[in-house]
Amino acid sequence: MRVLAMLDGTLADPDRPHLRVDDLGALRGDGVFETVLVVDGKPRELGPHLDRLARSAAMLDLPAPDRAAWERVTQVVIDAWNQPGEMALKLVYTRGPEYGDGTPTGYALGLPLAAKALQERVAGVAAVTLERGFDPEVVPRAPWLLLGAKTLSYAVNMAALRHAATRGADEVIFVAADETVLEGPTSTVVAVNGATLRTPPPSSGILPGTTQAALFRAAERAGWSTKVEPITRADLANADALFLASSVRKITRVRELDGVPLPDATTRQAELNALYESEYS
Amino acid sequence: MRVLAMLDGTLADPDRPHLRVDDLGALRGDGVFETVLVVDGKPRELGPHLDRLARSAAMLDLPAPDRAAWERVTQVVIDAWNQPGEMALKLVYTRGPEYGDGTPTGYALGLPLAAKALQERVAGVAAVTLERGFDPEVVPRAPWLLLGAKTLSYAVNMAALRHAATRGADEVIFVAADETVLEGPTSTVVAVNGATLRTPPPSSGILPGTTQAALFRAAERAGWSTKVEPITRADLANADALFLASSVRKITRVRELDGVPLPDATTRQAELNALYESEYS
Incomplete structure (x- = not known):
């Protein structure tokens, strides 16, 4: 089912065409997106997702998204989906x-969760570190690089995942030219x-994570310490445990790193x- | 007119939708493209453009483009356009x-030439140098960065042009982290x-230029010397003249650099x- x-x-009808061939989203990857997890009809972190959509749009000089319209269309898809589960x-x-x-x-496109994502929630992932090619010091002075915007120009992200598969x-953990983790x-x-719990800062040129933020909120309430600070490649090896946080896969453990x-x-x-689920109960 | x-x-009909919303070209900028100049019904450098399309597709692990189909669809658009000029x-x-x-x-989408392109052919362009954020030494060891592939993930290119306008x-001339020109x-x-005539090498992580190659062929025949070698930012200031070569704008002079x-x-x-035109006469 897709809605x-x-x-x-x-x-x-998602099986029919609705985009023109000259849509700049298609011709230039010139747009932004979010992926929201909906559980039993309730969207998770919709506010932070719409905040990030607005921030990404601003970085691309797109017209500010109409928040009420996005909230409405989210509900339209949820109502039409009308099934328990995710x-x-x-x-x-x-x-x-x-x-x-x-x-x-x-x-707004409602999709079933991919089988691979459901499996990775349980089994964890094997990840490789791959160079992302930029130094974080370039981030503040080069806004045209759109580092930290969630754009439709994801060809490199997709190529990195294909490379990991070979x-x-x-999965992939990108590292910067200065060996910091992205x-x-x-x-x-x-x-x-x-x-x-530690995660790298958005000032490194990465997205502020919505699922990571929810986890950190819950963890702080439960007495954990949380830090948003640079992490080096060496820190990865020295961690007790590594996780990848994402809307659909939630908090997924890395069970193997670089083999x-x-x-x-x-x-x-x-x-x-x-902890993460406690935010929604 | 558009065809x-x-x-x-x-x-x-280009005014009607023909792409699904889940087309990975739109969702992920996951595809490749070329822009070919057609003059009086004759496509220029079609062979090199299709070679480059195939090379870009290979870098993205896309199925190899069906060359005969691309040649055929090119002719379909040219026949339907059926007008003199460009x-x-x-x-x-x-x-x-x-x-x-x-x-x-x-x-394949046939479009009239943009007024701005026609004007820049005559008046030249004011350009700024902007950092592209990577070091060319990363290119051979990080194929997932797709440097040198002409992908649909062009959001950064578009953002750089908007930044130049501010x-x-x-126009923009990208420079690498080591100050070489891209x-x-x-x-x-x-x-x-x-x-x-000098131009930077594709090994720097840039596209091999089809118009630049045509110019260099013609120039060599006419007794010029041509070099494909690294160019530094300092070389730009020391050049007698600077040009940007592109299919639609041909050989456009840079009349102002960084103000x-x-x-x-x-x-x-x-x-x-x-010289360039002599290739087609």
Whole structure:
């Protein structure tokens, strides 16, 4: 089952074409998106997702997203989905057709969770570290690089995941030219040492994680210490446990890094996911 | 006037939607493209453009483009255009719908030349140098960065051009972290010193230029010396003249760089364009 609604709230058939070939989302990857987890009809972290959509849009000089319209279309898809359980909801916002009237394109697409994502929630992932090619010091002075914007220009992220697969891995942890840890192609890195959770700062040129933020909120309430600070490649090896946080896969343990098995973190994963879930109970 | 044909050769109305919202070209910028100049019904450098499309597709692990189909659809659009003068022909090839049968999406879109492009051919451009954030030494060891592939993930290129506009400039020359010169967002850099033409090598992580290659072929025949070698930022200032080569704008002079007017290169521009045109006469 898939449910599509255009930003004006109209339901549409996802098997039919709805985008023009000159939509700048398609021609130039010129747009932004979010993926929201919906559980039993309730969208998780919708506010932070819409905040991030607005921040990404601003970085691309797109018209500010109409928040009420995005909240409405989210509900339209949820109402039409009308099933218990989970749905992945993609919110997509592009600059619109190049030969149009300047109106951006917006739509919300409800999808079933991929089998691979469900399996990785349970089994964890094997990850490889891959160079992302930039130095974090370039971030503040080069806003045109769009580092930290969640754009539709994800070809590099997809290529990195395909490269990981050729090395027998499921996932990627990008590292910067200065060896600091960045993020996964579609996830946020969380390292655990003792009762401390750490994640790299958005100032490194990465996305602020919505799922990671929810986890950190819950963890702080439960007495954990949390730090948003640079993490080096060496820190990854020295962590008690490593996780990738993402909307759809929640808090997924890294069970192997660059071909080296990590200590079993199954119990820790259950603990962190219980913390994360406590935000919604 | 715009003319659209899908890769199977069918003409279609460009004002109607033809892409699904889950096309990976739109959702992930996951595809490749070319822009071909067509003059009086004749596509220029079609062979090199299709070679580059195939090379870009290979870098993205897309199915190899069906060359005969691309040649056919090019002719379909040219025949339907059926007007003297110039047309810009976009060839777009994506991974296809995420929830499809695995068939890539392909189409050819014939467009009139933008007024700005025509004006820049005559007046030249003011350009700014902008950091691209990577060091060329990363290129050979990080193929997942897709440096040198002409992908649909062009959000950074578009953002760089918008940034240039805020500084009163029309164009961008990207420079690498080691200060070597890369390329424009949609063009190839050519520096002239005496009777020598120079352009940076594709091994720097840039596209091999089709228009630049045509110019160099013609120039060599006419007794010029040509070099494909690294160019530094300092070399830009020391050049007799700077040009940006692109299919649609041909050989465009840079009349101002980072706010500093360059020596008048109107005559040199006419000379280089005459060389370039001699390839098609």
